[in-house]
Amino acid sequence: MSGLRAIKKRKTRRAIMDAAIKLFSEKGFENTSVHQLAKEAGVGKSTIYGYFQSKNEIFLAFCEDQVDFVFTDLAEKRDPDAPLQKQLLTLFMAQFRYVTKNFNFGRILAREMVFPKELTIEKSKDLSERYLSALGEILTKAMSRGELRDDLEILYISGHFYAFYLLVLSAWYERRFQSEQEIELALQKLLRQAMEGLAPGNGQQDMKKREIRCTQRI
Numbered sequence: 151m152s153g154l155r156a157i158k159k160r161k162t163r164r165a166i167m168d169a170a171i172k173l174f175s176e177k178g179f180e181n182t183s184v185h186q187l188a189k190e191a192g193v194g195k196s197t198i199y200g201y202f203q204s205k206n207e208i209f210l211a212f213c214e215d216q217v218d219f220v221f222t223d224l225a226e227k228r229d230p231d232a233p234l235q236k237q238l239l240t241l242f243m244a245q246f247r248y249v250t251k252n253f254n255f256g257r258i259l260a261r262e263m264v265f266p267k268e269l270t271i272e273k274s275k276d277l278s279e280r281y282l283s284a285l286g287e288i289l290t291k292a293m294s295r296g297e298l299r300d301d302l303e304i305l306y307i308s309g310h311f312y313a314f315y316l317l318v319l320s321a322w323y324e325r326r327f328q329s330e331q332e333i334e335l336a337l338q339k340l341l342r343q344a345m346e347g348l349a350p351g352n353g354q355q356d357m358k359k360r361e362i363r364c365t366q367r368i
Contacts, residue, residue, distance in 0.1 A: 162191075162193060162197065162201070163201050163211075165191040165192060165193065166187065166191045166193065166197075166198060166201055166202070166208070167208060167211060167212065168191070169187050169190035169191035170182075170187060170205075170208045170212075171252055171255045172190060173186055173187060173190055174254075174255055174258055175252055175253075175254035175255040175258075176254075178258075179205065179209075179258055182205070184198050184199075184205065187205075206262075209258075209259060209262040210262075210274065210277065212259055213259070213262065213263055213274070213277050214277055216245065216248050216249065216259075217277055217280055217281050217284075219244070219248050220241060220244045220245045220248060221241075221284050223240075223244040224237070224240055224241050224244060227240055227244075230291065231295075233297065234288070234289070234292040234297045234298070234345070235338070235341045235342060235345060237288055237292075238288070238311055238337075238341055239334065239337055239338060239341060241285070241288070242314070242315040242318075242337055243330075243333070243334055243337070245315060246315070246318070246319060246322075246330075246333060247330070249319065250319075250322065256323075257323050260319055260323070262274075264316065282305065282308050282309075282312075285308045285311070285312070286304045286305070286308055289304050289307050289308060289311075290304060297345070310344065311341070311344065314337060314340040314341065314344070315337070317340070318333050318336050318337055318340070321336070
């Protein structure tokens with residue numbers, strides 16, 4: 151019986167979240183009531199509050215699912231010994247696809263990720279720390295392979311690279327990019343520039359030397 155209850159709870163939670171995607175996209179977050187969510191999901195209002203204390207918590211549930219999804223997807227697809235640029239591109243493209251599955255809802259979700267409301271800021275911080283910790287593991291391994299300078303702070307490098315993802319996501323919603331291929335190409339360029347350096351000189355040569363060292367280790 152406990153197994154059946156667990157299945158039913160997962161289905162109910164999914165129905166609420168699917169209803170939120172539909173209504174937040176059509177009506178907007180502020181104009182969607184809990185009553186409307188309950189009706190769309192086919193449950194009572196009390197059931198909604200049994201799973202989520204507020205509409206904001208529904209957003210956080212999506213953010214949490216996103217973190218779980220992108221790093222599970224990354225673990226399945228990435229080669230842990232692949233160059234850092236390739237691993238980051240795999241990560242950010244998985245994240246982009248997840249967030250933008252529904253264009254309008256993705257816009258709201260992205261805003262909540264970057265500018266969380268005061269009521270949910272502590273949970274948002276917890277999710278950010280989970281994300282940065284997982285990203286930090288990738289960067290630490292890259293540093294040990296000689297792809298990154300060992301005098302850099304992992305937290306700031308994480309922020310540096312994540313800013314590229316936010317930049318292309320914003321450009322997508324500004325309709326500066328029209329296809330997933332353009333997003334991927336933009337990320338490739340931004341990551342390559344960051345790794346090679348923007349100043350004139352031996353940046354490209356140094357990068358090639360690091361790539362050769364990494365290849366020799368494999």
